[in-house]
Amino acid sequence: MVCSSGVGFDPLVDGVQHTFDVAGLYNGLFVMSDRQTGSVWTHFDGTVLTGPLAGTGVALEIEPLIHLRWGDWLEDHPDSEVLAWDERFGRFYREFEPGRPGLGPEFQRTLLSTDDRLPEAELVLGVDTGAASVAYVLGDVEKFTVLNETIGGEPVVVVLDPESLFGIAFSRIVDGAERTFAAGDVDIVDDTGAVWNLDGSGPGGRLDFVTSFVTEWYGWAAYHPDTAIG
Amino acid sequence: MRPRLALLVAPALIAAACGFGAPGGSDADEAAVTSNVVSTSAPSHDDAGDDIAATTTDGATEPAADGTQLTTPEDDAGSSDVADATTTTVAESGSGAVSLEPTGAAATFSEDHLSLGAGSQFVPVDVSAYVPASEATWLDPTDVVLGVVKGDVAVAFPVMQMQYHHIANIEVAGEPYLVTY
Numbered sequence: 403m404v405c406s407s408g409v410g411f412d413p414l415v416d417g418v419q420h421t422f423d424v425a426g427l428y429n430g431l432f433v434m435s436d437r438q439t440g441s442v443w444t445h446f447d448g449t450v451l452t453g454p455l456a457g458t459g460v461a462l463e464i465e466p467l468i469h470l471r472w473g474d475w476l477e478d479h480p481d482s483e484v485l486a487w488d489e490r491f492g493r494f495y496r497e498f499e500p501g502r503p504g505l506g507p508e509f510q511r512t513l514l515s516t517d518d519r520l521p522e523a524e525l526v527l528g529v530d531t532g533a534a535s536v537a538y539v540l541g542d543v544e545k546f547t548v549l550n551e552t553i554g555g556e557p558v559v560v561v562l563d564p565e566s567l568f569g570i571a572f573s574r575i576v577d578g579a580e581r582t583f584a585a586g587d588v589d590i591v592d593d594t595g596a597v598w599n600l601d602g603s604g605p606g607g608r609l610d611f612v613t614s615f616v617t618e619w620y621g622w623a624a625y626h627p628d629t630a631i632g
Numbered sequence: 633m634r635p636r637l638a639l640l641v642a643p644a645l646i647a648a649a650c651g652f653g654a655p656g657g658s659d660a661d662e663a664a665v666t667s668n669v670v671s672t673s674a675p676s677h678d679d680a681g682d683d684i685a686a687t688t689t690d691g692a693t694e695p696a697a698d699g700t701q702l703t704t705p706e707d708d709a710g711s712s713d714v715a716d717a718t719t720t721t722v723a724e725s726g727s728g729a730v731s732l733e734p735t736g737a738a739a740t741f742s743e744d745h746l747s748l749g750a751g752s753q754f755v756p757v758d759v760s761a762y763v764p765a766s767e768a769t770w771l772d773p774t775d776v777v778l779g780v781v782k783g784d785v786a787v788a789f790p791v792m793q794m795q796y797h798h799i800a801n802i803e804v805a806g807e808p809y810l811v812t813y
Binding site for chain 1: 733734735736737738739740741742743745746747748749750751752754755756757758761762763764765767768770771772773774775776777778779780781784785786787788789790791792793794795796797798799800801808809810811812813
């Protein structure tokens with residue numbers, strides 16, 4: 403289909419919460435404008451494309467946003483709350499399985515590039531360390547998988563759960579030392595025995611999040627044309 | 633009883649946007665937009681009614697149908713001096729020097745590939761209206777959600793709803809958070 407990319411941000415800019423509206427399309431994905439300045443931002447990396455804040459170096463910090471199936475989320479977070487059903491928009495809500503093919507021309511004409519190394523709608527975990535980008539194809543693994551990677555020289559742990567359409571990446575540096583990780587039951591365990599939840603939290607503190615989110619290949623490749631495939 | 637909203641006819645209504653319309657966007661050709669040129673078109677999604685409902689985005693709160701207590705949306709900061717918003721990002725060259733060079737998508741921005749106006753009919757979530765998981769009866773175990781965890785607090789934003797809203801300007805555990813989809 404399109405996008406299928408959930409990206410979370412800290413909306414504070416210079417200590418002030420910025421709020422956003424959908425503003426249009428750019429390079430195959432939607433862009434948003436902030437109500438405070440009217441600048442246009444891409445939600446793919448939180449940078450300002452045009453408008454008053456362009457060129458000021460301002461960018462939103464990406465935060466973990468856990469993309470997975472409700473049943474699994476509930477197992478991990480039985481006390482979770484859920485965004486309320488807003489009946490004003492009820493008729494626009496619908497079941498949505500990410501990764502269905504079909505990219506309309508109004509999206510295609512905004513693309514800077516296309517990359518046929520993978521099918522357009524292939525679901526990947528895109529990982530961006532800042533120095534390098536890698537796309538991990540969810541369909542290439544069969545079960546909950548933990549990979550100890552080095553991306554752009556940086557030690558990164560990549561976690562994938564294809565059945566739940568989940569993926570995330572963290573730095574493998576903890577307390578100044580590089581660790582290796584393995585799959586636990588519903589979490590990951592490092593070689594010191596420390597256990598970490600899939601959102602990076604744990605009794606030992608918090609793993610450093612590496613920009614990563616599940617998305618469709620076409621968008622990841624358009625925003626990261628030099629991306630490797632994991 | 634559902635409140636009936638005044639119809640708001642936006643100057644530019646473009647059908648196609650993320651997660652919207654039939655695969656392939658067969659109706660989307662009529663809604664094609666190039667930069668700075670807008671056209672009007674009815675939404676082409678499956679359940680299109682005759683009325684194009686919209687709501688003001690001034691953050692007006694309405695009680696949820698189940699009486700869930702809604703938080704008051706925060707006032708926009710408004711008067712921040714954006715000229716001083718000079719939070720810098722380190723250029724990707726890795727030199728360690730702080731610079732105002734655009735990074736990421738901003739570094740390769742091409743105005744020709746920007747289509748403003750598309751998706752303007754999508755209304756973001758502006759109120760942190762949450763219900764306990766047990767009340768989320770519209771969700772099946774296989775439905776995908778976007779989850780935020782802050783300390784002991786966990787909030788799920790179902791893709792079923794976010795594929796429409798695209799944006800949630802909300803708070804989790806008292807901290808501002810921005811969900812985009």
